[in-house]
Amino acid sequence: MSVPQLLGYANNVASKMEGNAFFNxxxxxxxxxxxxxxxxxxxxxxxxxxxxxxxxxxNQCRLVLQTLITALGSYVEVVANDADNAAAGAxxxxxxxxxxxxxxxxxxxxxxxxxxxx
Numbered sequence: 001m002s003v004p005q006l007l008g009y010a011n012n013v014a015s016k017m018e019g020n021a022f023f024n025x026x027x028x029x030x031x032x033x034x035x036x037x038x039x040x041x042x043x044x045x046x047x048x049x050x051x052x053x054x055x056x057x058x059n060q061c062r063l064v065l066q067t068l069i070t071a072l073g074s075y076v077e078v079v080a081n082d083a084d085n086a087a088a089g090a091x092x093x094x095x096x097x098x099x100x101x102x103x104x105x106x107x108x109x110x111x112x113x114x115x116x117x118x
Contacts (some may be wrong), residue, residue, distance in 0.1 A: 003062060005042045009098075016098035017072070022085065023097065027075050028068050036065040055085050073099060115118055 001009070014033050017023050043058040076097045080090035091101050 003040065003058065006069075007037060007041055007044070007060065008110050009115060010040075010065055013069065013072065013098040016096060017076075018098055022088070022093050023076070023081055026072065028054075028071050033068050033072065036068050038060065072097075 003077065010033065014030060017026055018030060040058070040061040043054070043061040046056040047058040076094055076099055077081060080093040085093055094101050
């Protein structure tokens with residue numbers, strides 16, 4: 001995902017979660033996410049036409065935001081899977097956070113065979 005795509009995704013998630021009744025105590029805190037978005041946007045702008053130091057700073061900011069979004073995804077998953085929220089449905093909760101629902105893919109039975117070599 002490019003930096004502009006990450007910024008768009010993170011902004012969408014942050015705005016969808018703000019005031020969302022399903023997420024009354026998000027972890028990480030919304031201010032951390034919005035601060036990371038602001039930091040990455042600034043670093044991205046500085047890295048355009050900048051040198052390696054600016055690019056390194058942008059990459060560091062990108063990693064911070066990706067880590068926060070991943071942690072927020074874990075929080076959303078816990079809320080969606082909470083038995084108290086079963087009536088709303090996990091898909092509805094996840095989508096209300098601006099995130100995508102992953103398909104369920106159980107492990108498939110593997111079949112092995114042996115044949116004589118020649």
